[in-house]
Amino acid sequence: MNQFEEDVQSKRNDLIDSGMGFIYSFGFFTLIFVIGIVIKLIAG
Numbered sequence: 001m002n003q004f005e006e007d008v009q010s011k012r013n014d015l016i017d018s019g020m021g022f023i024y025s026f027g028f029f030t031l032i033f034v035i036g037i038v039i040k041l042i043a044g
Helices: 014-043
Strands: none
Touching: none
């Protein structure tokens, strides 16, 4: 067996980490989009 398979750093489920990464990146791009819309509305 591979030594990395025996001594893992994190035993959490990878799906949780992937989901949190997706949510954070989606929220970041949504925030940029909303800021752009607000600037466009203010500028007229």
